[in-house]
Amino acid sequence: MHVTLLELLAITILGLVSGTIGAITGIGGGVIIVPALVLAFGFDFPTAVAASLAAVIATSTTTGGAYVGEGLTNMRLAMTLEVATTIGGISGGFLGVLLPERVLSGFFAVAMAVTASLVAIGRTEHHGSGGQVDPEPIAPGSGALDARYFDVEANRKVVYHVRRLPFGMGISYGAGVVSGMLGVGGGFIKVPAMNLIMEVPIKVAAATSNFMIGVTAVSSFLVYLGRGEVHPAATTPLILGTIAGGLMGTRLHGRIGDRPVQVTLAAILVLVALQMTLRAFGVGIG
Amino acid sequence: MLLRGSLAVSAALMIVGLAIWISSGRASAPAVMPGRLFSRLDAGARLMLAGIALLSVTPALRVVALLLLWIRERAWRFVATSAVVLLLLAVALLAGGG
Numbered sequence: 001m002h003v004t005l006l007e008l009l010a011i012t013i014l015g016l017v018s019g020t021i022g023a024i025t026g027i028g029g030g031v032i033i034v035p036a037l038v039l040a041f042g043f044d045f046p047t048a049v050a051a052s053l054a055a056v057i058a059t060s061t062t063t064g065g066a067y068v069g070e071g072l073t074n075m076r077l078a079m080t081l082e083v084a085t086t087i088g089g090i091s092g093g094f095l096g097v098l099l100p101e102r103v104l105s106g107f108f109a110v111a112m113a114v115t116a117s118l119v120a121i122g123r124t125e126h127h128g129s130g131g132q133v134d135p136e137p138i139a140p141g142s143g144a145l146d147a148r149y150f151d152v153e154a155n156r157k158v159v160y161h162v163r164r165l166p167f168g169m170g171i172s173y174g175a176g177v178v179s180g181m182l183g184v185g186g187g188f189i190k191v192p193a194m195n196l197i198m199e200v201p202i203k204v205a206a207a208t209s210n211f212m213i214g215v216t217a218v219s220s221f222l223v224y225l226g227r228g229e230v231h232p233a234a235t236t237p238l239i240l241g242t243i244a245g246g247l248m249g250t251r252l253h254g255r256i257g258d259r260p261v262q263v264t265l266a267a268i269l270v271l272v273a274l275q276m277t278l279r280a281f282g283v284g285i286g
Numbered sequence: 287m288l289l290r291g292s293l294a295v296s297a298a299l300m301i302v303g304l305a306i307w308i309s310s311g312r313a314s315a316p317a318v319m320p321g322r323l324f325s326r327l328d329a330g331a332r333l334m335l336a337g338i339a340l341l342s343v344t345p346a347l348r349v350v351a352l353l354l355l356w357i358r359e360r361a362w363r364f365v366a367t368s369a370v371v372l373l374l375l376a377v378a379l380l381a382g383g384g
Binding site for chain 1: 289292297300304308331342349361374382
């Protein structure tokens with residue numbers, strides 16, 4: 001694989017843009033990186049997915065600590081769901097290496113269309129403020145995963161009970177498969193699953209998902225690494241750009257309106273979803 | 287602090303490795319497997335791979351930190367859960383062939 005100096009610079013900028021958008025909107029990583037690497041730089045799918053997973057790990061590591069410090073992340077729930085997600089990530093990693101690229105392009109087109117819809121209607125990860133999570137059981141008879149936190153915006157203590165854990169674990173497995181196969185973080189599956197099915201408050205769901213995506217990405221990244229799909233010289237500038245973008249995006253968040261960024265991102269995702277759909281049907285674009 | 291330190295070290299390794307690789311005038315970017323970390327790779331690629339490997343270990347360090355915390359709290363159910371996650375990550379590395 002050949003990488004010129006100009007391409008290295010372009011890949012760094014791609015990481016910077018992805019990291020910045022991801023920090024602002026909560027959506028980023030693979031949905032931007034993988035199609036860009038495949039369509040614009042000519043990477044094959046496994047190489048692009050491996051690079052994207054490395055960027056997801058970088059994003060999670062760069063931004064995830066903030067939520068933990070705020071006390072929103074439910075670590076017990078995260079680790080419990082992570083058992084299923086990690087198995088899914090390993091499965092997805094192998095699928096990503098073994099499935100034909102046209103099939104992967106089709107899956108990716110669907111994932112991007114779903115993500116574009118969520119971004120367009122504003123249902124992305126919520127960067128809320130938090131409080132203190134009490135790790136002890138909140139009342140006799142309550143589950144070990146149940147918890148409480150102080151919502152600074154609402155100025156009140158919020159108690160929640162985690163429900164339908166087996167169902168949540170099943171969806172977490174699916175999120176892991178998607179993550180490993182397509183090189184995305186999977187937050188667009190995990191957050192709604194925790195919030196809508198397991199009845200976890202949206203702020204806690206977003207923070208907990210943010211914590212989980214790094215571990216999930218590692219499980220599939222290790223599969224790609226072991227199978228020789230990681231190109232250090234092509235992956236390194238992407239990671240460095242993503243780290244810088246994440247740090248920059250964290251500072252910009254709140255200073256620029258989320259809505260214009262979300263609408264722009266949704267439009268880009270729709271266009272690229274169309275391109276990936278054409279690619280899935282064997283029509284060469286770009 | 288653990289995460290930030292690990293991130294900083296991995297970024298430093300990648301930056302130095304990339305600088306060495308660029309200055310060597312190479313254009314090809316070979317794929318590597320972790321077993322080659324200390325083999326015939328040039329210094330630049332080796333440093334970049336070390337940085338990437340450290341970055342990929344960082345989330346696992348978080349899981350280790352939680353495991354130790356739950357041992358201290360005697361929350362044995364979650365000690366077992368985090369141990370299973372670490373085991374699965376090891377399986378992922380071995381299953382991939384690394």
